Amino acid sequence: MQDILDAIMGAEGSTDPARELARIAGLPVPRTYRGMVVRAEDTAMFDGVAPRDRDPRRSLHLAEVPTPELGPGEALVAVMASAINYNTVWTSIFEPLSTFKFLQRYGRISELARRHDLPYHVVGSDAAGVVLRVGAGVTRWQAGDEVVAHCLSVELEDAAGHDDTMLDPQQRIWGFETNFGGLAELAVVKANQLMPKPRHLSWEEAASPGLVNSTAYRQLVSHHGANMKQGDVVLIWGASGGLGSYATQMALNGGAIPVCVVSSPDKAELCRRMGAELVIDRAAEGFRFWSDEETQNPDEWRRFGERIRELTGGEDPDIVFEHPGRETFGASVYVAKRGGTIVTCASTSGYLHQYDNRYLWMHLKRIIGSHFANYREAWEANRLVALGRVHPTVSRTYPLEQTGQAAYEVHRNAHQGKVGVRCLAPADGLGVRDLQLRARHESAINRFRGR
Ligand SMILES: NC(=O)c1ccc[n+]([C@@H]2O[C@H](COP(=O)([O-])OP(=O)(O)OC[C@H]3O[C@@H](n4cnc5c(N)ncnc54)[C@H](OP(=O)(O)O)[C@@H]3O)[C@@H](O)[C@H]2O)c1
Incomplete structure (x- = not known):
């Protein structure tokens, strides 16, 4: 993992970051990685406790887990940063139901999906990072690409999803209803979840809009909302x-x-x-x-x-x-x-x-x-961020091992905007490639910082 991080950090301040990042293709994929998990054996731990009194710090654990095999159409991402969404709060307090039920249901649909049905759930529905590997059939993305991931997971084997992908009967939220989510050093996504990382933002800034920005776009702006x-x-x-x-x-x-x-x-x-x-x-x-x-x-x-x-x-x-x-x-x-x-x-x-x-x-x-967003809506919402027309609202960040504390604050409504999580990123502020665009929006990008 350190070699991967070194390659990504090599792009910092480089005149040719893409060349530095392309080195990643030659590095071996780690057999295990650190991820934030809830455990199946804990699902009854809060029985008798009111949902508002359940403490995510008790149920979220940092664990070393095996790196899953990559399937066709998928991508393995080295995650530099992620963010807390309320769905991780729901997962961690096992409300309104345990997300292991989602993983079991998903596991039943195919051999490939069976990988997700495990006694631990790596959570998280946002990520900004670098593509490490792509699965068979992926042509749009390659190792070394700087990306953000939106959280719509669809199978698209049913006609119902081919007008609006949110209507796919196998529609799921990645990292909530699927495993191998973004609050981890590595994440497995379907390649059609990937979008270009806004170049003027740091890793934690780029990771934070994804889920909520796309949801707000569909809910408020889209003709579906x-x-x-x-x-x-x-x-x-x-x-x-x-x-x-x-x-x-x-x-x-x-x-x-x-x-x-x-x-x-x-x-x-x-x-x-x-x-x-x-x-x-x-x-x-x-x-x-x-x-x-x-x-x-x-x-x-x-x-x-x-x-x-x-x-x-x-x-x-x-x-x-x-x-x-x-x-x-x-x-x-x-x-x-x-x-x-x-x-x-x-x-x-x-x-x-x-x-x-x-x-x-x-x-x-x-x-x-309204629920999340289809690929097109997520892309439009990310484009607004990339153009500097919508800005991140990160108020503070935590290292991966303190994800429980971060989720606790969101659960207590003691936060502002978004709470970021550094996964591989050793500090805030890294990963900015377009300094000029950033300079034009610096104060707007930092509106929520430290609040
Ligand atoms: N369906 C989807 O795709 C989707 C996507 C994203 C989020 N969600 C859900 O949407 C909800 C909000 O998510 P979020 O990320 O915005 O969470 P958030 O960061 O906690 O923000 C929610 C805000 O709602 C306000 N609020 C909370 N309880 C309230 C109450 N009883 N009455 C009035 N206002 C209240 C709070 O603002 P004030 O205290 O300042 O009023 C809080 O800042 C969560 O339940 C989440 O699971 C759904």
Whole structure:
């Protein structure tokens, strides 16, 4: 592994980084590698503990695992950096179910997929690094290419997935519903997950947008999602969080008017730094949409709607960017404009939603379900980052062995933007190849740093 890292570090400051990186093709593939795993034997360890009290630091372990055989159409990537996504939090607290069930189900579909069904799960759905090897039939990528990986894994053997690949019946999220994920020194991906690494970004910056940026793109911008247009008022929950920090940037880039909802003055300040003018601090303003576990409080929906109108000059949101779920969904349906869209990709606070359907049908609103992104959408989202039109939102990074702590902070909602993880990268700030483009965007790239 050290030889691989030396070859990658050889590109640092070189006038011809591609030549340095091409050396990787001649290096042997390590038989084992270090990866962050959950263990099948631990799946019952939190029984009787409420999900919010489960501690990822107890279930995530650094383990030396065998390097899997590379199959046709796959690539082995030396991972320089990855990032924490909420799906790693779900895996680590075994909620709403153990991800070993996903691995078993995947393992049943073919001989090749059987490799994934193991008593350990190497987690992680983001990666930036260098291609080490490609499997049979891969022509687009080769050893030495600097890449990021998006997390859509599809088999595409069924007609259903050939219009929109997210509709493939064998659609999975890599590193969550498959093994050999990105929180590790090596990762196995399907070659069609690879995209060019934005050249003006460091490894940890390049690794951090992937999953959330692509998801926000489909959810907000794509015609499969809310199909946002200029002038739309977009209510964005968790606007300084993983998804929200990208949704906010896309709303601003696309000429829409974001109304950012956050829960502290610090987070409100981050939204303003991104360029948003309309911000609601839900904690400071004390919104409580539920009177008790079973009963919502429509007076609070109304107060929230009035606050939005106060900020927008009387307009309601054309689009509500939803993901908190149970706690906010009733309010989201209520405040959306007549004919407006509530687009949801998650249920962090609970997946059994309640809303008053009269406000949906009488006011001709729509609820759209959205999940990750197809290859094209992920590529478009990565292109925006590569062009310097959407910027990473890394607030801090941890070394691979402290992934548990990083996931713990995301679980406690004690983070801002994205939390990065250095896998092979020995420090932050490495891997930048285009210094000129970086110089133009340096302050925007660092907006979230140290927060
Ligand atoms: N389907 C998909 O493809 C997909 C992709 C990515 C993520 N997700 C899911 O989306 C959710 C969010 O992911 P993320 O990466 O954005 O996480 P994140 O970085 O933790 O950000 C979520 C934000 O939501 C806000 N929030 C949390 N609980 C809330 C509540 N009860 N009421 C109102 N706001 C609340 C928080 O902001 P404030 O406290 O500042 O308000 C937080 O910053 C997770 O459940 C994740 O699994 C789904």
